[in-house]
Amino acid sequence: MESRPTTKGLTALDAALTMIVVLLVVQMWLLTATLESYLAGHHDVVMPGLGVSTLLMGACLALYGFVRRVDQAVKRARLPNTSHLTGL
Amino acid sequence: MTPTPPPGDPLWRDEFSVYAAEERYVSRRQFAKFLTLTSVGMFVGQVWILAKTWMAPKHTYPAVAIGNVADIPVQGVKLFRYPTEHDTAILVRTDAETFVAYSQKCTHLSCAVFYAPERKRLECPCHEGYFAVDTGRVLQGPPPRPLPRILLRRDGDTILAVGVDTHGEG
Numbered sequence: 001m002e003s004r005p006t007t008k009g010l011t012a013l014d015a016a017l018t019m020i021v022v023l024l025v026v027q028m029w030l031l032t033a034t035l036e037s038y039l040a041g042h043h044d045v046v047m048p049g050l051g052v053s054t055l056l057m058g059a060c061l062a063l064y065g066f067v068r069r070v071d072q073a074v075k076r077a078r079l080p081n082t083s084h085l086t087g088l
Numbered sequence: 089m090t091p092t093p094p095p096g097d098p099l100w101r102d103e104f105s106v107y108a109a110e111e112r113y114v115s116r117r118q119f120a121k122f123l124t125l126t127s128v129g130m131f132v133g134q135v136w137i138l139a140k141t142w143m144a145p146k147h148t149y150p151a152v153a154i155g156n157v158a159d160i161p162v163q164g165v166k167l168f169r170y171p172t173e174h175d176t177a178i179l180v181r182t183d184a185e186t187f188v189a190y191s192q193k194c195t196h197l198s199c200a201v202f203y204a205p206e207r208k209r210l211e212c213p214c215h216e217g218y219f220a221v222d223t224g225r226v227l228q229g230p231p232p233r234p235l236p237r238i239l240l241r242r243d244g245d246t247i248l249a250v251g252v253d254t255h256g257e258g
């Protein structure tokens with residue numbers, strides 16, 4: 001039996017969103033920890049902090065790209081053909 | 089001109105052309121976009137900290153005479169200011185030949201610490217934060233970091249402050 005159009009793809013989107021939220025929480029902690037260390041005069045943690053933050057941001061961007069791709073694929077598959085409405 | 093409903097769609101679709109599924113997808117995509125932009129913002133924050141580190145002027149610590157050996161008894165203290173007039177510090181003579189000095193500002197909320205010779209530790213009266221007198225490390229209480237240590241040099245009977253070690257643990 002085919003799944004309902006309203007839910008197809010949502011699981012993947014929710015999983016990706018959850019991952020983004022988790023990565024964001026880690027990145028937020030990292031920023032506050034780096035700032036605290038910097039203000040304490042420990043400058044040697046700044047560069048590693050930036051490296052890890054770069055990785056986390058890259059992962060968030062990749063997940064956002066995944067969300068966009070899933071979203072567009074689901075919309076293409078599920079939305080009715082409306083080209084006749086615009087004359088295209 | 090009234091648009092023609094797509095073939096196969098029921099007639100009510102034309103009257104109520106709201107696609108709930110699409111609305112939900114767009115909402116999630118916008119939320120993901122917002123979160124990703126927040127992530128980029130925090131990355132920019134990290135870059136800002138790095139830029140501040142690079143642009144910060146390098147500290148140079150002058151050698152400053154802070155006292156004479158004969159003026160400070162064993163287990164005695166002397167207060168001084170180093171490296172600037174705004175930075176209070178405390179010099180402790182722990183035995184006949186050993187002197188240690190630390191910033192007097194508690195690393196919790198900057199209350200002035202004092203030396204308790206009977207317990208051989210530096211104590212902050214505000215929130216009962218205790219520091220070891222030999223290393224400056226935290227023994228108890230809310231301070232998150234050791235006391236910054238003032239580096240000393242002995243020149244005959246004169247004690248000189250020559251630097252600050254903010255990394256703690258001596």
